[in-house]
Amino acid sequence: MLHMDIIKKKSPNFNDRVGDAKPDYIVLHYTGTKDAQEACEAYMDSSVALSPHYMVDVDGTITQFVDEDKRAWHAGKSSWGGCEDMNSASIGIEIVNGGHAHGLPEYPADQIEALITLCKDVIARHDIPPLNILGHSDISTGRKVDPGENFPWEYLADNGVGFWPHPDEDDYKANIGVRSGLLGLGYSSQCEDVVLIREFQRRYQPEIFHKNATNVVCEYTHALVNALLREKHR
Ligand SMILES: [Zn+2]
CATH class of the missing domain: 3.40.80.10 (Peptidoglycan recognition protein-like)
Incomplete structure (x- = not known):
């Protein structure tokens, strides 16, 4: 140390x-x-x-x-x-x-x-x-x-x-709703989808913010959520 x-x-x-x-x-x-x-x-x-x-x-x-x-x-x-x-x-x-x-x-x-x-x-x-x-x-x-x-x-x-999640092929294939995935990770069920996705992406897809782009769910978002869930249930 x-x-x-x-x-x-x-x-x-x-x-x-x-x-x-x-x-x-x-x-x-x-x-x-x-x-x-x-x-x-x-x-x-x-x-x-x-x-x-x-x-x-x-x-x-x-x-x-x-x-x-x-x-x-x-x-x-x-x-x-x-x-x-x-x-x-x-x-x-x-x-x-x-x-x-x-x-x-x-x-x-x-x-x-x-x-x-x-x-x-x-x-x-x-x-x-x-x-x-x-x-x-x-x-x-x-x-x-x-x-x-x-x-x-x-x-x-x-x-x-x-x-930090590094999605593999299976993470891209897994078909889980983003909301249920985010709640499974720990995010609050009191939040609307748009808010959950924005804050998840602020942490895991910050490039969206740096480009001033819109927070939309893409395949990579799904894969990131799945990679995190895979780590959680490992
Ligand atoms: Zn604070």
Whole structure:
């Protein structure tokens, strides 16, 4: 494990994980702020009631706000695989990035390398499966769009954080409805098809967003869903 310096700040915004919940997911966010300072002020303010476990700044500096055994407040109203208390079930990591409100800046390499090191550490400590590395847009679909279409999910998976689907021939042939496939992966049944597809494609077909194209289901979308389901049921 690489050496990581972690700055500690104690946020007032946390409570106990509910029941016997343990961190079984990592939820990734962008801060949507102009800088780390702006995000930090919110996490230290009890009237804002917001906190991640960790924040990764653009230069790779990591700050911890909440102990891993406590329940940080980053997910809000959310759902994955029927779990509606994702704060109790996860470690939340905020990545400093202006997001859509600030012109969707790229994620710098130093920041992504630090994030990967941190995630691998958390994954090892809590034995978190690759399919349980999620974005806020996966669990608060329709309400949240972070970490956004610039986030390098494939690169993270190539470096041991999460799973990137590589469809095979059978994945193209399998005839499953996209909606039932997405619900099978964990997405909320409360969402309309158009929203589910848009957020799935934001993560797995970001080129559609980069080209300003329309979110339509294509053969490749089907194949991606099937490849993910195959991994889930492996
Ligand atoms: Zn978020």
